[in-house]
Amino acid sequence: MTDLHPTIAKVTERIVARSAKSRRHYLDLIERGRDAGTNRDQLSCGNLAHAFAASGEDKPVIRTGAAMNIGIVTAYNDMLSAHQPYGRYPEAIKLAAREVGATAQVAGGVPAMCDGVTQGQAGMDLSLFSRDTIALSTAISLSHAMFEGVALLGICDKIVPGLLMGALRFGHLPTILIPAGPMPSGLANKEKVRIRQLYAEGKVGKDELLESESASYHGAGTCTFYGTANSNQMMMEVMGLHMPAAAFVNPGTKLRQELTRAATHRLASIGWDGDDYRPLGHCVDEKAIVNAIIGLMATGGSTNHAIHLPAIARAAGIHIDWTDFAEISDAVPLLARVYPNGSGDVNHFHAAGGMSYIIRELLDSGLLHRDIMTVARGDLTDYGKEPVLENDALQWRDVPASRDDNMLRPVANPFSADGGMKLLAGNLGRCVMKVSAVDPALWTIEAPAAVFHDQDDVLRAFKAGELERDVVVVVRFQGPKANGMPELHKLTPALGVLQDRGFKVALVTDGRMSGASGKVPAAIHLSPEALGGGPIGKLRDGDLVRVCARSGTIDALVDAAIWDARDIPAAPPPPYDTGRELFALFRHHSDLAEQGASPILAAMEAEL
Numbered sequence: 001m002t003d004l005h006p007t008i009a010k011v012t013e014r015i016v017a018r019s020a021k022s023r024r025h026y027l028d029l030i031e032r033g034r035d036a037g038t039n040r041d042q043l044s045c046g047n048l049a050h051a052f053a054a055s056g057e058d059k060p061v062i063r064t065g066a067a068m069n070i071g072i073v074t075a076y077n078d079m080l081s082a083h084q085p086y087g088r089y090p091e092a093i094k095l096a097a098r099e100v101g102a103t104a105q106v107a108g109g110v111p112a113m114c115d116g117v118t119q120g121q122a123g124m125d126l127s128l129f130s131r132d133t134i135a136l137s138t139a140i141s142l143s144h145a146m147f148e149g150v151a152l153l154g155i156c157d158k159i160v161p162g163l164l165m166g167a168l169r170f171g172h173l174p175t176i177l178i179p180a181g182p183m184p185s186g187l188a189n190k191e192k193v194r195i196r197q198l199y200a201e202g203k204v205g206k207d208e209l210l211e212s213e214s215a216s217y218h219g220a221g222t223c224t225f226y227g228t229a230n231s232n233q234m235m236m237e238v239m240g241l242h243m244p245a246a247a248f249v250n251p252g253t254k255l256r257q258e259l260t261r262a263a264t265h266r267l268a269s270i271g272w273d274g275d276d277y278r279p280l281g282h283c284v285d286e287k288a289i290v291n292a293i294i295g296l297m298a299t300g301g302s303t304n305h306a307i308h309l310p311a312i313a314r315a316a317g318i319h320i321d322w323t324d325f326a327e328i329s330d331a332v333p334l335l336a337r338v339y340p341n342g343s344g345d346v347n348h349f350h351a352a353g354g355m356s357y358i359i360r361e362l363l364d365s366g367l368l369h370r371d372i373m374t375v376a377r378g379d380l381t382d383y384g385k386e387p388v389l390e391n392d393a394l395q396w397r398d399v400p401a402s403r404d405d406n407m408l409r410p411v412a413n414p415f416s417a418d419g420g421m422k423l424l425a426g427n428l429g430r431c432v433m434k435v436s437a438v439d440p441a442l443w444t445i446e447a448p449a450a451v452f453h454d455q456d457d458v459l460r461a462f463k464a465g466e467l468e469r470d471v472v473v474v475v476r477f478q479g480p481k482a483n484g485m486p487e488l489h490k491l492t493p494a495l496g497v498l499q500d501r502g503f504k505v506a507l508v509t510d511g512r513m514s515g516a517s518g519k520v521p522a523a524i525h526l527s528p529e530a531l532g533g534g535p536i537g538k539l540r541d542g543d544l545v546r547v548c549a550r551s552g553t554i555d556a557l558v559d560a561a562i563w564d565a566r567d568i569p570a571a572p573p574p575p576y577d578t579g580r581e582l583f584a585l586f587r588h589h590s591d592l593a594e595q596g597a598s599p600i601l602a603a604m605e606a607e608l
């Protein structure tokens with residue numbers, strides 16, 4: 001067996017040392033939770049009667065308290081194609097629980113926002129804070145203190161991070177994430193983008209654009225691009241929180257159904273009263289978090305996890321930063337090219353060997369922590385195999401080689417020697433840039449700035465022909481404290497047109513991009529943000545800005561005396577419609593993107 005890569009070992013040790021005090025505090029919390037927490041014995045008869053009043057055929061078993069009662073926290077709604085299949089999951093989980101003498105109840109529902117529906121709209125300003133809202137909703141669900149195990153039903157962008165952040169505060173409970181899988185492939189993503197760029201240039205009309213979009217997003221299941229949602233699924237595999245290789249099996253299939261059944265049976269067998277207790281707070285440790293960072297780099301995962309993973313880690317008493325990401329990125333090769341980093345989608349990725357192949361390759365090369373506590377029977381080795389049905393029985397088999405080396409490559413012959421995410425730092429602050437989808441010739445952009453406070457103003461300038469040149473488009477006051485840190489993904493087609501016309505174009509922002517954004521170099525999450533004095537606020541139209549993913553730098557090339565003398569302009573007024581005004585509390589308490597931009601964790605830690 002290959003020794004662990006020295007960089008992975010070094011970064012892990014550094015995180016363990018940095019987190020020692022907060023992790024100890026967290027482990028003590030879940031130890032107390034185990035002893036006095038959600039043991040039903042502490043509930044009064046009145047509490048219990050209320051809890052199982054409507055539990056029907058499960059009432060006798062729940063009443064005795066003799067078996068695990070699983071709390072289901074579901075993010076079901078019809079808005080997210082990825083979550084629509086969850087409507088039928090609680091009944092399936094209850095049936096599977098009964099098969100092993102356990103019970104299950106829906107403990108609560110959490111809101112789930114579709115970034116595809118809100119992209120470019122006012123609702124997108126609520127996207128990041130919906131994550132913390134989901135964490136609060138998960139805690140409310142589990143606070144009923146009636147459960148010895150937790151099933152989390154969530155897939156998309158902020159939903160998995162939010163569910164984990166909430167469930168980790170009940171980390172003494174064994175917890176499994178149960179996915180529903182990607183929709184079957186529709187119109188190829190590259191064709192979807194081609195029609196979008198034609199529309200941005202005024203060469204096709206709305207009818208053709210809508211036809212193209214609905215041929216791409218055509219049914220139930222997760223969208224097939226490798227964005228934040230599917231990066232979540234990847235992370236749950238390398239953290240061992242799914243049944244092995246459950247991530248990318250399509251909804252409505254017998255295999256998907258058997259994986260959900262197996263997940264429920266497995267959950268019922270890892271409770272504290274058995275001989276294989278696997279509490280969530282021990283599964284999510286420093287090694288599992290490092291595995292998630294490694295998975296992001298090896299697959300070209302979403303930049304949004306440079307924000308969500310620090311928040312998930314903090315909920316477990318673990319502190320990571322973008323230097324950890326950057327050092328791991330330098331050590332981990334890029335093994336997958338899934339759209340927008342390539343032409344195939346997640347269905348093609350899964351068919352080529354998917355996460356099973358990736359995990360086995362990384363494990364065999366000493367590039368993942370194998371010895372983590374997973375929800376499966378063993379360590380992470382189990383996750384290097386793929387699930388199949390043989391005579392209707394669920395089995396796992398080896399994936400000896402990639403079935404498509406245009407999508408999936410071995411460590412010995414990667415797409416690139418390092419991962420897809422770079423840390424950039426300079427007189428504009430610290431930010432990240434995902435380069436796995438960017439032409440290496442465009443990793444360094446030096447051009448005059450065009451400064452905006454709103455993404456719609458960028459599109460107006462584009463349509464007016466004002467950006468037909470080498471340009472660094474700066475969109476500021478997009479940070480969590482300013483307006484909730486929306487994704488600026490709707491700029492991608494216009495910036496892509498400018499790039500295709502031969503201009504050197506980059507985006508610099510204290511906001512976010514979609515995990516599905518790709519070919520335009522984007523320096524994002526710039527911290528500190530403009531609101532409150534971040535240096536991005538000092539930029540003026542025409543300033544020369546240099547963004548370089550090779551040297552890891554981002555600088556305004558302005559005379560130091562002039563730069564120091566500059567003031568930050570007044571911020572635009574906070575958003576006040578679409579319910580955004582209700583999230584002022586979150587804007588006021590949010591901390592840095594690099595820390596996870598989490599108002600609830602910032603406020604919680606302030607009380608420690």
Ligand SMILES: O=C(O)C(=O)C[C@H](O)[C@H](O)COP(=O)(O)O
Nearest residue numbers: 115116119227228229514515516
């Ligand atoms: O992966 C992420 O981080 C996302 O947020 C993806 C968004 O859902 C996009 O908005 C959907 O992709 P488009 O259809 O190109 O708009």
Ligand code: SF4
Nearest residue numbers: 114115116156223229
């Ligand atoms: S992947 Fe994104 S666009 Fe697709 S359903 Fe999930 S949140 Fe919506």
